[in-house]
Amino acid sequence: MDVIRIRGGKRLSGKIRISGAKNAALPILCATLLSEGESILRNVPALKDIETTSELLRVLGRRVALDAPVVRVGSSGEANPEAPYELVKQMRASIMVLGPLVARYGTARVSLPGGCQIGSRPVDQHLKGLEALGATIRLQGGYIHAECKRLRGAEVVFDMPTVTGTENLMMAAALAKGRTTLVNCAREPEVEELGRVLNKMGARVNGAGTDVIHIEGRDELDPFDHAIISDRIEAGTYMVAAAAAGGDVMIEGAPLEDLEAVVAKLRQAGVEVGREGECVRVRRDPDKPLKAVDVITAPHPGFPTDMQAQFMVLMCQARGTSRIVETIFENRFMHVPELRRMGCAIDVDGHTAHVHGGQPMSGAKVMATDLRASASLVIAGLTVTEGDTEVLRVYHLDRGYEFMERKLAALGADAERIKGQG
Known part of the structure; x- marks a missing residue:
């Protein structure tokens, strides 16, 4: 099985296009x-x-x-x-x-x-x-x-x-x-x-x-x-990646009108999100601390459960404690133990995760457990400055993200796929 290796600590900048949904x-x-x-x-x-x-x-x-x-x-x-x-x-x-x-x-x-x-x-x-x-x-x-x-x-x-x-x-x-x-x-x-x-x-x-x-x-x-319409979850994932790593990213084809709940939480956390022509621009100064934000997943037009894991990684960078409540699926915190391996401080109580942000993180070998969890681990790897992150079982990622490591590399990330190493 393939592995995605990330050497974090690099700001993201540039432009990518969102794939079909x-x-x-x-x-x-x-x-x-x-x-x-x-x-x-x-x-x-x-x-x-x-x-x-x-x-x-x-x-x-x-x-x-x-x-x-x-x-x-x-x-x-x-x-x-x-x-x-x-x-x-x-x-x-x-x-x-x-x-x-x-x-x-x-x-x-x-x-x-x-x-x-x-x-x-x-x-x-x-x-x-x-x-x-x-x-x-x-x-x-x-x-x-x-x-x-x-x-x-x-x-x-x-x-x-x-x-x-x-x-x-x-x-x-x-x-x-x-x-x-x-x-x-x-x-x-x-x-x-x-x-x-x-x-x-x-x-x-x-x-x-x-x-x-x-x-x-x-x-x-x-x-x-x-x-086919553009993939709103892929767009939201790259918005969170840009915010977590810090940088200035243009996302072409992002359906902003279908991401209102995600955009509202990003702005509440201190991330700049706005429409510029055919693109959505996401900016965050990495020297400016993020604010802790609470999230409750809900059916559309609420905050999507498919963005919960990615947003949790962002909250690991925030100052303070945030509360993430999962109301759609009863077993969707499987990424938490893997994030803890990287240094994240997260407590889970039933359907609620308490994320204590601002803890020092380091690279580690982590195991993807499902599609969106795998994306969250890749984003976590972008944020660390100490050690490499290797995400195993990326066949989960390949079910829902088209060439994720290539798109991140186009934004300046040090991310690569290693064939047959997992």
């Missing part, structure tokens, strides 16, 4: 199952999760030409509505083929999903919604079996907002007979993006990006050509 590209790739013909996705990031989804689509009977940033998906002639464990275990988002498969083919057999081990993320809301649309669901041998000759529109009320659940039901409803209303939906920009694509395909989706979505289903849908 992984969390938008994955459901849109799944949406290609809803139609015949060739669909084209543009601005797709070169990530492991994209490769995994492409291979899954091939197994399901699609023809996929992956040459990032462009992916072409067409029909290969024979459908296979079964998503095997060997692929689904690698990535939780694979569950999103369930809705399109049963809607298009009347049957689906999909393995229960895997992915980052950051807590229990049950699929009961997906199954409840498909049953409301008329599907018969069985769980057997670690697989979900869903059958329905033709889904029918219905009202589905989610017990809690769920991004992949909302997206799965949106895709299923796009081929259902009649009108479907989804209530208590996730409001993330990636959900809104999927709604735009489904409308391009001929469905009528209204309200995507709000908590109530209406979908008028169609007998068949058309292929599409669509450019």
